[in-house]
Amino acid sequence: MSATPILLSKPLKFLVVDDSRAIQAIIRRSILRCGYEPVEVRTALDGEQALDIIETFVPDLVITDWHMPKVSGLEMVQALRQMGHANIRVGFVTTEKTPAMLDQAISNGAMFILHKPFNDAELAAAVVSSVKDLAKPVLTQPAVEESKDVEPVMESSLHKQLQATLGKIPFRLIAREPMTTDKLTPNNLLGLYVGTGHKGVYAIGVMDGNAVCMVGGGASRKLPPEVRAAMESGQPDESMLNNANVFLRAVALCMAETAVPGPITVSLAKASIVKNTFAKLSEVLAQSGRRSDFRIAIPGYGEGRMAFFLMAA
Amino acid sequence: MFQHVPQSNDALPFAEFSFYVPLKLPVADRRGGVGVLIQQDDAINVATNMFGVARQDIKDDDLGDACAEVCNVFTDCMATHFGGGQQVEIGLPRRAGLADYQFFAESCVTRAIYQGCSGARRLLIVLYDSLRFPVPS
Numbered sequence: 498m499s500a501t502p503i504l505l506s507k508p509l510k511f512l513v514v515d516d517s518r519a520i521q522a523i524i525r526r527s528i529l530r531c532g533y534e535p536v537e538v539r540t541a542l543d544g545e546q547a548l549d550i551i552e553t554f555v556p557d558l559v560i561t562d563w564h565m566p567k568v569s570g571l572e573m574v575q576a577l578r579q580m581g582h583a584n585i586r587v588g589f590v591t592t593e594k595t596p597a598m599l600d601q602a603i604s605n606g607a608m609f610i611l612h613k614p615f616n617d618a619e620l621a622a623a624v625v626s627s628v629k630d631l632a633k634p635v636l637t638q639p640a641v642e643e644s645k646d647v648e649p650v651m652e653s654s655l656h657k658q659l660q661a662t663l664g665k666i667p668f669r670l671i672a673r674e675p676m677t678t679d680k681l682t683p684n685n686l687l688g689l690y691v692g693t694g695h696k697g698v699y700a701i702g703v704m705d706g707n708a709v710c711m712v713g714g715g716a717s718r719k720l721p722p723e724v725r726a727a728m729e730s731g732q733p734d735e736s737m738l739n740n741a742n743v744f745l746r747a748v749a750l751c752m753a754e755t756a757v758p759g760p761i762t763v764s765l766a767k768a769s770i771v772k773n774t775f776a777k778l779s780e781v782l783a784q785s786g787r788r789s790d791f792r793i794a795i796p797g798y799g800e801g802r803m804a805f806f807l808m809a810a
Numbered sequence: 811m812f813q814h815v816p817q818s819n820d821a822l823p824f825a826e827f828s829f830y831v832p833l834k835l836p837v838a839d840r841r842g843g844v845g846v847l848i849q850q851d852d853a854i855n856v857a858t859n860m861f862g863v864a865r866q867d868i869k870d871d872d873l874g875d876a877c878a879e880v881c882n883v884f885t886d887c888m889a890t891h892f893g894g895g896q897q898v899e900i901g902l903p904r905r906a907g908l909a910d911y912q913f914f915a916e917s918c919v920t921r922a923i924y925q926g927c928s929g930a931r932r933l934l935i936v937l938y939d940s941l942r943f944p945v946p947s
Contacts, residue, residue, distance in 0.1 A: 516902070519860035519876040526862055564882075564902060592886035595897060613883050 506633050508535040510554065511624075514547040514561035514570065515540075515590070520613075524560050524590065527620035533632055544568030548576055556585060557631050558608075558624065563591035563598075571598065574605045586627050590615065603794050606669050626673060647755065649700050650789040650805045654751035659793070662744050663715040671792040676804040678782055681773035682706030683731050686738075688745040688768040690752060693761045700752055700763065701781050701806045702745050706731050708793060708801030712744050713737030721797035728799055742768050748805065781806050812935065815923040822923075822934060826850040827873065829881035830910050832901035833892050840940050842918065844888045845906060846881040847934040853877050878903040884935050891922070892937060914938055 513524045521540045528538055539554055541547035543565040551559075559577075561570040568576070574587050588609040589602055599610055609623040652672040659668060682705045692699030704712070710733045714724035717736040727733050733741070745768050752763040771778055787807040794800040825847035832843045848856070857868045857876035881903040889898040904910075921939040925932050 517875055517879040517882070519857065519872070519879050522861045564900065566902060592882060592900070594886070613886070 502534040503532050503632060503634055504534055508537050509533050509558075509628055509632055510556040511536060511538045512547060512550060512554070512556035512559045513538060513540045514542075514544060514559060514565070514573065516542050516562065516565045518542075520562065520590070523617065524620065527617045528560075528624055530617055530621045531625050533628075542566075544570060544573030544576070547573050548580075551577065551580075551582065551585070555582070558586045558588065558627050560588050560590055560620075560624070563589055563593040563602075571601055571605070574602070574607070578605060588623055588627055590620065600799075603671075603792075603800055604669060604796050606671065606794075608671055608674070626675075630673065647787050647807065648789040649755055649787065649807045650748060650751045650791075651755060652789075652791070654754055655748065655789075655791060658744070658747050658751060659712070662712060662740070662747070663795075664718070666715045666718075666795060668715075668793055668795045671794070673790055674792045674802070675790050676703065676705070676782055676802045678773065678779050680705070680802060681778070681782075683773055684770050685709075685773060685778070686741055686745065686768060687771045687775075687778065688742075688748075689766050690749055690763050691766045692752075692756065692763045695761070698766075698808045700808060702748060702765075702803065703778065703781070703805075704741060704745065704803040705801050706733065707799060708803045709733045709741040710737050711793060711795050711798045711801050712803075713739070713741035714798070715795060716740035716744065724798045728801075738770075752805065812924040812926045815925050815934075817920070817923075822847060822936065823932060825934065827853045827877040828906040829878050829903050830906040831881055831885040831903045833885070833889055834899040834901075835893050835896055836899060837896050842892055842921070842937065842939040843901075843910075843914075844881065844885040844892075845914075845934075845936040845938065846877070846884050847932075847936070848877050848880065849931050849933070852928075852931055852933055856880055874905060878905070888922075888935065888937050892939065 511528050513521050515521050525538050528536060539550055541550055545568040563570040570589060577585060586608050587606060589607050590611045592613050602610055608627045611620055611623055656670050684706045686704040686709045688702035689698050690700040707728045710724050710727040713733055714737045717740055727737060746765040749763040749765050753761060784806050788804060790804040792800055792802050827848040828845060830843050830845045834841050853873045854865060854868060857872045858865050860876045861872055885900060889900055892898055917940060918938040921937040924935045
């Protein structure tokens with residue numbers, strides 16, 4: 498995947514959990530293929546062994562199988578969260594396809610679920626996508642390149658904003674999962690932001706229909722069946738839509754924090770529902786940098802996606 | 811490429827690596843399993859590819875490990891066939907032993923056999939089903 502090694506200021510740490518040594522070897526190969534140096538890869542044959550290892554070796558990413566003797570992959574991740582390791586990232590490599598089970602993995606913060614059989618390149622891509630923000634190169638990138646990688650909304654800021662919106666409703670926010678046209682719902686909420694000193698649109702925010710129902714419904718303290726029904730029909734009610742608008746407005750504050758050069762005032766100029774076939778939306782989603790993508794999972798509701806894009810000055 | 815093998819009374823050919831994953835359909839209390847029969851040469855090819863090492867560096871344990879994983883992946887495909895859309899509980903792969911063969915003989919019917927051929931070599935996948943659920947006509 499990477500011809501030249503990406504030299505890191507500190508090692509990226511991986512824990513591979515699979516009862517098959519052959520699969521362990523394949524996953525190790527995929528990790529090395531990402532080109533990061535140095536990396537530390539440890540292996541465990543089941544969830545129980547993994548939990549023992551994590552007591553002394555805290556990995557950046559755990560890549561785990563699902564079905565294993567003693568403690569399954571899901572049980573291991575649940576135990577991990579209960580032990581207070583909320584920040585350890587997890588990806589599943591599994592034959593498990595039961596939707597209810599996969600929902601549980603997502604609720605517990607799975608960054609990816611890759612189904613066997615997979616190829617090395619697929620796994621390497623999932624690994625890179627999961628850890629790219631942790632991989633701090635030794636050499637400073639040129640300023641131009643850095644500006645390309647500016648994220649308009651930091652995960653921590655959005656997390657705070659969601660907490661303010663959802664109150665005590667538990668949720669999980671998963672960053673850097675690109676929103677693509679094929680993942681859009683039929684109707685989506687599009688917000689246009691303006692910034693002081695910037696001509697035209699400063700940034701664009703997109704919430705898919707599910708995220709609108711979940712965030713808007715959560716803000717209205719709707720019960721899960723109401724929210725799920727709205728998600729299924731693709732028709733958020735008025736209060737969901739209004740609250741989703743309020744949320745988009747609040748995200749402007751997150752954008753002001755990351756503005757380069759800052760500080761500037763960012764505000765929501767307009768928000769409207771657009772179809773997934775809206776041509777401008779496809780153009781925006783194809784943007785390669787200067788974007789922040791998120792998946793949100795709320796137990797009982799489901800999951801949705803949102804993304805924010807900085808527009809060229 | 812795998813092809814469906816018509817049912818016959820012929821015994822399945824001997825394979826050095828026979829692995830088995832138990833299946834259970836909880837709604838019907840129905841049990842079965844998927845067997846994968848792999849010949850030595852194929853087992854070595856699979857293991858060298860999976861472990862990424864030379865043929866001479868493969869150990870016996872590696873062959874078993876790799877074949878168990880192959881069985882795991884094939885079972886995933888066959889489980890849908892077994893459950894007919896219902897949720898199936900899939901067990902862990904294990905090398906088929908005497909107790910398994912006894913279980914097949916006493917409680918199972920062969921629902922389907924698929925084979926992949928390369929020259930004289932054959933890799934067989936067998937779906938076993940409970941005797942209480944005869945093959946539909």
